[in-house]
Amino acid sequence: MKECFVEKNFKPESLKIIATAEQILGEYARMGYDLSLRQLYYQFVARDLLANNERNYKMLGNIISDARDAGLIDWSMIKDRGRTLETLSHWNSPADIVFACAEQFRFDKWAKQPNYVEVMVEKQALEGVLLPECHKLDVPFMANKGYSSASALYEAGKRYRRATEAGKEVHLIYLGDHDPSGIDMSRDVLDRARLYSGEGYRDLNYDVVVHRIALNMDQIDELNPPENPAKLTDSRANDYIAKFGESSWELDAIEPRALARLVREAILGLRDADIWAESVESEQKAKETLENAAQMIADGDIS
Numbered sequence: 001m002k003e004c005f006v007e008k009n010f011k012p013e014s015l016k017i018i019a020t021a022e023q024i025l026g027e028y029a030r031m032g033y034d035l036s037l038r039q040l041y042y043q044f045v046a047r048d049l050l051a052n053n054e055r056n057y058k059m060l061g062n063i064i065s066d067a068r069d070a071g072l073i074d075w076s077m078i079k080d081r082g083r084t085l086e087t088l089s090h091w092n093s094p095a096d097i098v099f100a101c102a103e104q105f106r107f108d109k110w111a112k113q114p115n116y117v118e119v120m121v122e123k124q125a126l127e128g129v130l131l132p133e134c135h136k137l138d139v140p141f142m143a144n145k146g147y148s149s150a151s152a153l154y155e156a157g158k159r160y161r162r163a164t165e166a167g168k169e170v171h172l173i174y175l176g177d178h179d180p181s182g183i184d185m186s187r188d189v190l191d192r193a194r195l196y197s198g199e200g201y202r203d204l205n206y207d208v209v210v211h212r213i214a215l216n217m218d219q220i221d222e223l224n225p226p227e228n229p230a231k232l233t234d235s236r237a238n239d240y241i242a243k244f245g246e247s248s249w250e251l252d253a254i255e256p257r258a259l260a261r262l263v264r265e266a267i268l269g270l271r272d273a274d275i276w277a278e279s280v281e282s283e284q285k286a287k288e289t290l291e292n293a294a295q296m297i298a299d300g301d302i303s
Contacts, residue, residue, distance in 0.1 A: 004071030018067045025077040033256050034079045036125040042253040045226045052226035079128050095298035102290035109138045109279035115171055115270045116163035122176035129256040130263055137267045157196025160208055171209045173266045178215040179248035180236035186212045213262050215251050225253035
């Protein structure tokens with residue numbers, strides 16, 4: 001929704017940036033994605049509309065902020081994923097909540113699958129692109145803010161242990177930046193997931209398979225995302241530079257549809273399609289049962 005709170009006079013070059021931003025945001029909104037400011041910035045860079053530097057990032061952020069205040073850009077199209085409001089749900093009638101239950105009812109469609117699959121991303125800002133894909137495919141999703149916390153990986157380790165005890169293979173699909181810390185995070189996730197799964201995991205012939213599907217050098221060579229200098233203050237910089245050189249690349253710079261496609265293809269490669277189809281059919285029948293019950297309540301047949 002566009003709302004004007006402040007009247008502003010924009011320079012012609014700023015109006016051009018605003019119009020381009022609205023076009024890009026609208027393009028992704030029609031595909032069901034919402035972007036963070038940094039993702040929007042990288043779309044400007046990828047389309048050769050802005051040079052990749054901190055000054056331009058701040059300039060774009062200031063213009064977008066002013067444009068939203070002035071009612072030129074829809075507030076819902078840019079997300080700040082670090083701050084959310086928690087509230088309780090409310091209903092107008094018993095029938096309403098049963099209809100909602102029917103809509104939200106899910107079987108665990110991976111319960112009979114041979115694999116247990118999760119998706120993890122280094123950056124919470126990419127939640128709006130990747131979470132919809134995970135929801136469609138009924139796969140747990142976790143967005144970190146850099147290195148994952150001990151608590152989060154402790155809980156993950158317990159999930160992986162339970163999955164293994166149920167006879168499943170555990171697969172973690174991971175996405176992170178290609179920079180000194182981003183590369184190391186893949187190792188850290190694997191080491192601590194194994195640790196928190198329990199020392200006895202070897203007795204079950206158990207392991208966590210981590211699939212780092214992005215960002216990797218072959219993708220960088222193919223997609224040519226904007227580069228940044230490697231952070232020399234990072235304690236892992238020397239090893240990184242020795243292996244990859246002095247450039248680094250952010251996951252946010254990859255075109256959102258490409259990231260979503262990577263996740264979708266990785267999940268589908270670990271899924272049995274026939275078992276999935278059976279689960280979907282059973283789920284639909286259960287939903288219909290709930291919908292019938294809700295309609296009976298609404299009609300007064302059940303009180």
